[in-house]
Amino acid sequence: MRGEPVEDSGKLGALLDRYRGQPGALIPLLQDIQREMGYLPRPALEEAARALGLPAVKVYGVATFYAQFHLKPRGRHVCRVCLGTACHVRGGERILSRVSADLGIAPGDTTPDRAFTLERVACLGACGLSPAMMVDDQTFGRLTPDKASRLLRRFAREAPDGGGGGGRTAE
Amino acid sequence: MRLTLANFKDFQNRLAQKAQAKDGLRLIVGLGTCGVAAGGREVLAALEAELGRRGLRADIARVGCIGLCEAEVLVDVERDGERWSYGNMTPDRVPRLVEEEVVGGRRVEDWLVGLVGTPERPYPGLQFYAKQRRVVLKNCGFIDPENIEDYIAHGGYSALVKALSAMSREEIIAEVKRSGLRGRGGAGFPTGLKWEFTAGAPGDKKYVVCNGDEGDPGAFMDRSVMEGDPHSVIEGMIIAAFAIGADEGYLYVRAEYPLAVARLRLAISQAEDLGILGDGVLGTGFNFHLKIKEGAGAFVCGEETALLASIQGERGMPRPRPPFPAIQGLWGKPTNINNVETYANVPTIILGGGDAFAAVGTERSKGTKVFALTGKIARTGLPEVPMGLTLRELIFEVGGGIKEGRGFKAVQIGGPSGGCLPESLLDTPIEYDSLTQAGAMMGSGGLVVLDDRTCMVDLARFFLNFVQSESCGKCVPCREGTRRMLEMLVRFTRGEGRPGDLERLEELAQVVKESSLCGLGQTAPNPVLTTLRYFREEYEAHVLHRRCPAGVCRALCAFYIDPSRCKGCGKCLDACASGAISGVRKEPHVIDPARCIRCGACEAACAFGAVLTGSPDEAPAGEASPNPAASAAAAPGDRSPRRGGESRG
Numbered sequence: 028m029r030g031e032p033v034e035d036s037g038k039l040g041a042l043l044d045r046y047r048g049q050p051g052a053l054i055p056l057l058q059d060i061q062r063e064m065g066y067l068p069r070p071a072l073e074e075a076a077r078a079l080g081l082p083a084v085k086v087y088g089v090a091t092f093y094a095q096f097h098l099k100p101r102g103r104h105v106c107r108v109c110l111g112t113a114c115h116v117r118g119g120e121r122i123l124s125r126v127s128a129d130l131g132i133a134p135g136d137t138t139p140d141r142a143f144t145l146e147r148v149a150c151l152g153a154c155g156l157s158p159a160m161m162v163d164d165q166t167f168g169r170l171t172p173d174k175a176s177r178l179l180r181r182f183a184r185e186a187p188d189g190g191g192g193g194g195r196t197a198e
Numbered sequence: 199m200r201l202t203l204a205n206f207k208d209f210q211n212r213l214a215q216k217a218q219a220k221d222g223l224r225l226i227v228g229l230g231t232c233g234v235a236a237g238g239r240e241v242l243a244a245l246e247a248e249l250g251r252r253g254l255r256a257d258i259a260r261v262g263c264i265g266l267c268e269a270e271v272l273v274d275v276e277r278d279g280e281r282w283s284y285g286n287m288t289p290d291r292v293p294r295l296v297e298e299e300v301v302g303g304r305r306v307e308d309w310l311v312g313l314v315g316t317p318e319r320p321y322p323g324l325q326f327y328a329k330q331r332r333v334v335l336k337n338c339g340f341i342d343p344e345n346i347e348d349y350i351a352h353g354g355y356s357a358l359v360k361a362l363s364a365m366s367r368e369e370i371i372a373e374v375k376r377s378g379l380r381g382r383g384g385a386g387f388p389t390g391l392k393w394e395f396t397a398g399a400p401g402d403k404k405y406v407v408c409n410g411d412e413g414d415p416g417a418f419m420d421r422s423v424m425e426g427d428p429h430s431v432i433e434g435m436i437i438a439a440f441a442i443g444a445d446e447g448y449l450y451v452r453a454e455y456p457l458a459v460a461r462l463r464l465a466i467s468q469a470e471d472l473g474i475l476g477d478g479v480l481g482t483g484f485n486f487h488l489k490i491k492e493g494a495g496a497f498v499c500g501e502e503t504a505l506l507a508s509i510q511g512e513r514g515m516p517r518p519r520p521p522f523p524a525i526q527g528l529w530g531k532p533t534n535i536n537n538v539e540t541y542a543n544v545p546t547i548i549l550g551g552g553d554a555f556a557a558v559g560t561e562r563s564k565g566t567k568v569f570a571l572t573g574k575i576a577r578t579g580l581p582e583v584p585m586g587l588t589l590r591e592l593i594f595e596v597g598g599g600i601k602e603g604r605g606f607k608a609v610q611i612g613g614p615s616g617g618c619l620p621e622s623l624l625d626t627p628i629e630y631d632s633l634t635q636a637g638a639m640m641g642s643g644g645l646v647v648l649d650d651r652t653c654m655v656d657l658a659r660f661f662l663n664f665v666q667s668e669s670c671g672k673c674v675p676c677r678e679g680t681r682r683m684l685e686m687l688v689r690f691t692r693g694e695g696r697p698g699d700l701e702r703l704e705e706l707a708q709v710v711k712e713s714s715l716c717g718l719g720q721t722a723p724n725p726v727l728t729t730l731r732y733f734r735e736e737y738e739a740h741v742l743h744r745r746c747p748a749g750v751c752r753a754l755c756a757f758y759i760d761p762s763r764c765k766g767c768g769k770c771l772d773a774c775a776s777g778a779i780s781g782v783r784k785e786p787h788v789i790d791p792a793r794c795i796r797c798g799a800c801e802a803a804c805a806f807g808a809v810l811t812g813s814p815d816e817a818p819a820g821e822a823s824p825n826p827a828a829s830a831a832a833a834p835g836d837r838s839p840r841r842g843g844e845s846r847g
Contacts, residue, residue: 054511093495113416117574151231
């Protein structure tokens with residue numbers, strides 16, 4: 028489901044109801060919508076503005092301020108290559124160029140088949156294991172370009188949202 | 199079950215006894231983000247499978263980060279109270295570990311990291327821990343962060359019980375003031391004073407907020423605490439809330455830390471179930487509700503007024519202070535906002551007393567500080583050291599010096615707000631004021647060590663690029679000033695510097711520092727100013743002589759092939775689009791500097807790391823590269839050198 032431009036008004040409606048009338052809940056609401064739909068489609072932003080009683084321009088302003096929000100559809104897997112200080116001095120740029128070459132897209136873009144979205148991030152906090160990257164919710168460290176390529180191939184084979192062992196924590 | 203002040207002690211004693219009585223075998227796997235990133239989950243799965251295959255039963259505990267990133271994945275084997283630690287574990291190593299250590303009861307010497315001691319001194323045998331003093335991190339790596347009972351069994355929530363049962367609000371604040379604790383987020387404002395301001399601010403509704411928006415690249419202290427010991431932060435926040443008279447709190451955690459969010463969420467629900475959070479904390483009349491707010495990816499939200507705006511659902515843009523959040527914070531109400539590590543220090547202060555806390559450290563910086571030690575250092579990790587230790591001790595004794603025996607060049611401390619300090623300042627003690635005086639700052643505790651292959655101009659560009667893209671755009675000096683500074687630095691790294699640029703850069707940096715609205719802009723020029731101050735000759739080399747002495751800036755250095763590493767496979771030659779590489783198969787290839795456009799394609803293609811870059815005058819271009827024409831003439835016809843960019847014969 029993720030990454031598809033679903034017009035699932037039922038689920039969206041339930042989310043809107045949860046936060047209706049709470050203008051301070053804009054960010055959590057946008058986070059929930061994005062978790063559900065993979066990105067923030069324009070109609071959903073307009074619905075969110077109505078539900079919280081906010082001007083649409085304010086919702087748009089917040090949605091474009093934070094790096095985490097996306098107004099365009101995303102890939103089923105999101106690959107974030109870290110270019111923090113530690114990764115920078117230990118060769119993070121080489122990981123990024125390899126991943127970028129493997130996927131055939133520039134950072135910020137999504138592959139035409141919507142399998143992957145590639146991003147560069149400032150720091151994942153895994154500096155002790157730099158260079159590092161994150162695919163979906165899993166962090167991988169001590170990378171080499173070849174190791175990064177292998178990881179991409181593994182995720183390409185895997186079904187989205189499953190089997191990766193990611194997020195096996197508290198929930 | 200719901201705990202009260204009256205039944206807490208019994209409950210705790212029972213848990214402690216149960217923990218003590220644990221005999222037999224226990225396996226402990228480090229599953230902080232570092233451990234997971236190094237493959238901890240795979241190792242855990244392999245361990246479970248191997249034990250299952252052999253029909254063995256053992257208790258497997260999952261703990262947070264013990265601070266020894268270099269040796270992740272760590273698997274410890276505890277038998278009858280004695281705990282041995284094995285490092286760099288992989289699924290392949292699991293069968294032998296189970297066979298020899300679990301079944302046979304013998305140490306597997308090859309992978310042994312050491313005997314694990316007490317939480318205060320985890321590995322008595324390791325130099326890395328010799329100068330450490332663990333206060334904030336004492337539970338990390340020792341308790342199961344997903345089990346509140348483990349925290350309580352290790353003395354957790356005793357400070358809260360003491361505060362609620364035996365201390366007045368004023369006494370708590372006085373104790374924190376006496377401890378000399380200063381904010382661990384970077385600026386170092388005295389915590390007790392902040393609490394006093396918020397407590398004294400007029401208003402019935404007050405908030406406490408925890409700043410877990412650890413955005414500095416190169417910093418992961420707060421992540422480790424939130425993942426490894428979430429309850430210590432929560433306990434500190436409850437005590438703060440009680441002291442200042444707040445009934446509601448927010449933990450603001452950055453979006454890039456999903457594991458920390460999950461563990462904190464679980465910790466909050468467990469504390470609610472036991473009556474430690476919610477209405478009537480521990481059976482008293484004090485109510486405290488704690489919520490998590492996930493950041494949405496904006497570095498500027500680490501600034502307190504921006505963070506508050508973000509909690510309120512707005513764009514995370516700072517506003518001028520005063521009024522300070524202590525007077526007008528969240529939704530205009532008095533708000534106490536501290537960093538993760540600051541709150542995590544509070545239980546120790548309340549339990550042991552402010553004086554005992556203040557016995558560690560220097561005159562004006564008390565207690566300990568956790569550092570994220572990374573970069574070109576032999577032992578990366580998360581040490582916690584007493585304030586006053588020198589940078590030299592931290593880098594060379596704790597961190598083991600520079601990786602691969604290279605030369606030390608600088609240490610970057612305090613992230614994008616901090617600065618780069620050279621060898622001559624390594625004896626600076628780690629304390630707020632001396633670091634600020636040197637042009638850097640304590641910052642949140644990121645410490646990136648740089649060796650002689652780091653270009654300081656490139657590093658300054660890296661930080662400027664970061665703050666420039668994270669500038670919220672509200673005030674002109676930061677929005678425009680950092681952009682112009684970045685443009686200059688980019689020109690330097692491309693060899694397009696102009697006379698007078700360095701003076702212009704320095705002047706602009708000073709203006710941005712003095713006139714920006716918030717901490718982001720005010721400190722953004724620090725990496726540039728310190729590198730200009732301590733490494734000016736490197737800037738001059740770039741601007742005046744078009745040279746990058748460290749051999750990092752592509753446009754200013756030469757590519758060459760190390761003949762001792764080159765296998766003559768020809769991959770670089772195929773990758774070169776400008777026909778600059780020539781060579782005979784199975785013999786070392788060479789790069790013609792006159793044709794090389796420095797695109798780096800050969801470097802990426804080489805599987806042996808034989809393509810190197812260096813300062814043009816150091817690259818062995820002259821003697822090492824034979825004249826292609828001459829070697830062509832000398833070579834037999836079928837082995838004539840090929841040149842990249844030509845079609846294969």
